[in-house]
Amino acid sequence: MPLLKGGRKRAVIEVDELAARKVFPMLRPRVIVLTNLFRDQLDRYAEVESAASYLREGIEAVPGAVLCLNADDSLIAGLADGLPNKKIFYGFSEKASHNVRPDPGEEGTRCPRCGEALLFACSSYGHLGHWSCPSCGLSRPCADICVESISCGESGSDAEVSVFGEHYSAHVCAPADYNVYNAAAAVSGAAAAGCDAKAVLRSLGSFERGFGRMERFDVGAGALMILIKNPAGCDRALDYILGSRGDFGLIVCLNDLDADGCDVSWIWDAGFERLREAGERLKWVIASGRRADELATRLEYAGIPESRLKKEKSAHRLIAEAEAAEVPVYILPTYTAMMDMRRRLAKKTRRRGFWEG
Ligand SMILES: [Zn+2]
Structure with missing residues (x-):
């Protein structure tokens, strides 16, 4: 339970990820898209590991939902470990990552299955990257939607993307690599819903950035x-x-x-x-x-x-x-x-x- 100013205790509010365990069984979603887990405000979000466990609890209640998961985030990819759901993974190739190793003290750098320190072949930012566990052998799954390369400008990003082995060029009209992750997540969600990959990739270049x-x-x-x-x-x-x-x-x-x-x-x-x-x-x-x-x-x-x-x-x-x-x-x-x-x-x-x- 987080401690607020003056030593006052405050109950964790069950919103955002923490609501998954209650919301998923009620909504029974056909597709669940999960992007990444990073430390957020403690009083809304609790610790990252708690948020992951609440998500896992929610997912366990909907075995028929297709999971679209960020392969580069061990905390997100690890949520699928041992679950029967159909899965679609998305992520960056080694070339699209910046090859900066995450700080070993950072959250998400320990194996979600056995807790051993993960090894990273490359990383895009934070704990996102090509990870593997030297102890139990769990490793980053192969990405079905793979961002092969990225060129980020001030007004948008150009990316080469492989979608289930088919290669496409896409323009994402939002700059910065984290928006390319979001775009890959959207493509995987649309693929899970049966949308045409070409039409989805085309739409990434024409949306309006809004809401801050x-x-x-x-x-x-x-x-x-x-x-x-x-x-x-x-x-x-x-x-x-x-x-x-x-x-x-x-x-x-x-x-x-x-x-x-x-x-x-x-x-x-x-x-x-x-x-x-x-x-x-x-x-x-x-x-x-x-x-x-x-x-x-x-x-x-x-x-x-x-x-x-x-x-x-x-x-x-x-x-x-x-x-x-x-x-x-x-x-x-x-x-x-x-x-x-x-x-x-x-x-x-x-x-x-x-x-x-
Ligand atoms: Zn392990």
Whole structure:
């Protein structure tokens, strides 16, 4: 049970992955697509191993469901171990991975069957990669949907994808390799539902990015909103920002309402230190949201110079900063901050919600 500020105990809320064991038997899904397991807010999500066990319990109740699983994530692929469900695996080839070995202390680097430390031939990010157990022999399954190579640009990614042995070229209109993982997950889900692979791959190049997921707003010199809510997601957003060219400003907005997770300690596990790699390109950082004070402290510890760091709790003034900015701005909000900021920005840019057609 996570401990909150002041030593107060709070029961784990059964939402998200934790609800699987109750929701799966009720919905009886025909297809279940599982992407990855990374540490999330402790009070919403509990420990990664607990989330995996709840998912496994949910899956055991629906033996007829086709499982679409990320082969590169030992925690996800391990969920299928010994289960009778039909499985479709997706993942990156060795060439598409960055060949950076995960930190041995990282979650997901131990065998899901016997607990031995896994060996990695390559890794894309975090604990995702080509893993094998030297003790019991469990290893990454062969991927039915395999991303053979990726070329990521600022506006999208080009990928060579093999779908059950057939080779295709695809454009994914969302940048960053983690979105290519999401695309591969979508292709595997569509394949399980009997959709035509060519049509599904074509659709990856024509969807609109929305709801704070790499969503662009035409204000100031341009603003790009990337939702953050855990260290892994925040680190991927930082990867993308650091891989961009030119000067930029950064707004990080940390709320602590139920939908964000009340425990904001995860910001200490996110790699904000890497912002120093941007050097002079990083013109300014604004810490905002209900927990702007803690966030500003975190950013100070990360080495953001005091002269370039400020706090702004007013959402109204924050939007004014983005509008007045002379450099492109990246906005990294937690969930409820994203809802509020995108509503304000959408109103200014007369953008309709993507759900409004
Ligand atoms: Zn093992």
